[in-house]
Amino acid sequence: GFLYAVLHTANTFSIPLCQGNAVDQFFCEIPQILKLSCSDAYLREVGLLVVSVCLAFACFVFIVVSYVQIFRAVLRIPSQQGRHKAFSTCLPHLAVVSLFVSTGIFAYLKPPSISSPSLDLLMAVLYSVLPPALNPLIYSMRNQELKDAL
Numbered sequence: 001g002f003l004y005a006v007l008h009t010a011n012t013f014s015i016p017l018c019q020g021n022a023v024d025q026f027f028c029e030i031p032q033i034l035k036l037s038c039s040d041a042y043l044r045e046v047g048l049l050v051v052s053v054c055l056a057f058a059c060f061v062f063i064v065v066s067y068v069q070i071f072r073a074v075l076r077i078p079s080q081q082g083r084h085k086a087f088s089t090c091l092p093h094l095a096v097v098s099l100f101v102s103t104g105i106f107a108y109l110k111p112p113s114i115s116s117p118s119l120d121l122l123m124a125v126l127y128s129v130l131p132p133a134l135n136p137l138i139y140s141m142r143n144q145e146l147k148d149a150l
Helices: 002-013 030-036 042-075 080-109 117-140 144-149
Strands: none
Touching: 002 042, 042 080, 080 117
């Protein structure tokens, strides 16, 4: 994550802006800043995209391998109650991570033909606000009293 942030920050600060510095978002995102640039940063962005994809793939592989190890360890728990308790701890985390990744993928990999400032803002809100907001609710679903109340 740190390497990804450093690469994009260095690239962003080296791009000249000729259309002002007002961004139509509630925080500065790289695609929005690139829209303000007056230089053709195509090759630089392709290089960053390749590095980003490699970093994201490595992180994805690491996460998948970690979850496989966790599920293997949980399945070796001898008691049914112990396995249930372990799965009830892991699955909410997996739900939050899946929500974050799916909204982020949709925000950044949607075709440019369906891009609009309002849709970009909605997608930014979805992947930056929704997972943290739902995090307490998803984790509290382990609480039996809350389940009974719902």
